[in-house]
Amino acid sequence: MILAGDIGAAQIHLALFNPEKGSDLKPLEKRTFTTSSKCFEEVVDSYWSDIQVKEQLNGRSINAACFGIAGPVIGNRCKMPHLGWVIKVKDLRGQLGCMAIKLINDLEAMAHGIDAILDEKKELDVLNSGMSSEGNRALIVTTGKGLGEMQLELKRDKTFHPIPSEGGHATATFPPSAQDAIDLLLYLRKRKDFSGDISSEQVLSWSGLEKIYQFVRDKNLSEDAKVSGEEDKVSADVIINAALANNDELSTKALNLLVSLYGAEAGNLALRNFAVGGVYVGGELALQIDLTRHKETFMNAFKAKEGQFAEQNSQTPVKVIRNPEIGLLGAAYYAKEYLT
């Protein structure tokens, strides 16, 4: 049996897999946990003590385990930036009674998930068909609690070698099309309580959307009334629902601005990674807002680059990953392919 996990900053999914030749990987006894625990070991303990998990295992041991984690994996450990948890292979070996354990970045897990996809049409939505180029590089960009980025090097056997990135923490960039963007940056700088630059993740995430909403709202207020802070924020869910139902102008504006910033960021990454092989967009926020509904706004910003690079980006295929389990499947796929 294989144990696989998708360890995000907001939720953790664990599942068992019993791989069989020629068939899709199917999660067994999938459980979802919040991140309120003290450490990851505590989460594994509660999964382990689950009666149905015990029954499913039926005395069998775990041959391999792989976890996709939202954070930089260096060697056999990962410190999660949002939770402060430190996850170590060494500690998990004792707990799981299994030597073949691998920690990978959550986006790397998604990359393996893309490799595991058998039916592309079922799992991916096309934002830009582009030219099916012979490019040997692709990338994934996801948004939700944080902004995840990963470059994929296409190998000879047509599978991906994922290259980790911390690009979500690099300085935020803004598309030329959004006139509001410079004002937004100024607004965010006034509110920040740390010494570094505003990062892309601080704009392209749920909390980023909440700040964008406050920016859009405050813009119309008089100087004195601009006191937005944590206390008068509207939650991302409320903003997204209102924007999707089309019954609140401020929410619609805020979401449009986020989508256009997202498109610009994805377009920058496409150039930076020379990802002419394709850009895969995913993550909970992208799924939640149904990016296909915002295709035009996203793609306009994606393509708005200087000179010949506008043309280059318009030929890059862009696809949305529709399957929310892709990271979990990818971790299981990694364990099956590389650890057993």
Place this chain on the structure above:
Amino acid sequence: MILAGDIGGTKTHLGIFKCEGNQVISLLDKKYESQNYQSFGKLVQTFLEFVKQSSLTAADKYIGVACFGMAGPVKTEKDGQRSCQMTNIPNWPVIKETELSQLLKVERVVLLNDLEAIGYGISQLSVKDSVELNRGIPQAGNRAVIAAGTGLGQVMLYWDGNEHHPSASEGGHANFAPSGDDELQLDLLRYLRHKYQGKVGFERVLSGPGLENIYDFLRDSGKYGKESAELAKRLDNRAQLISEMALTGKNALCSNALDVFVSIYGATAGDFALHSFAVGGVYIGGGIAPKILEKLRDGTFMQAFKAKEGNSALLNADIPVNVITNPEVGLLGAAWRGVKT
């Protein structure tokens, strides 16, 4: 032996190399003015004639593979062959691997982008070929090269657990990201948006012409010092004069321009380090860095490099940062890539 070349818009450097262990060793080399030749093929033939007349042994004159780092986009054709149109030499016909192979009678010819060649060259550098900006904590992992010169080149070297693989980037054309705590770079972006009809890539600020753009912006804003008479009448190669006057402290406007340039350089290198997760080290290449070393070492660069949010500031503080001072790094890289064919 390996025939290697660093092919630039103005100068071309060609050499014959042998390999010992993991290092390439130059046997003979010569520099040429690129524009004096009708085609790249003619230029290389001239060098091969020079090799023929030289005192190298017959064995050393035998060339098994040729590899060239080109200042221009290298495209992969449908049949897997690579070709290149030199950016600043439009009258040279398109250079193709197969055609060169036939012309030079060398079995295997490899064309690389010049930045990729620098990427391969990193492994060939010795201690004296670079100057440290940040010691950091060296780790096995990805590396990154950022090189401001005529344009802005970037290349990432991904680590597969055994070796580094340079992979080309067009990051110089991504949207410029204003950094810093004051509004200066935001105003700079506004100024350049006006000049370039909205679309401003990093190269518009991080390159020779980029330094001139920064200078013009500061001059036109009127708040950062007066233009010197010497610069006012200078029409070409102003970047060179701006950095010289900045380093000698002769003109405040020039000093301010170089300060903004170096701060943007540091911030962009720091961002590229995060993008590439370059815990294995960041290398500053290109023609500008060795000329402004003193300024790069005054703390401005590293301060901007590390000015990231949360853990990323700590991550970047641990990354070794070095300026490549050996101008032959691209040539060495092309030779090393030739060895690996």
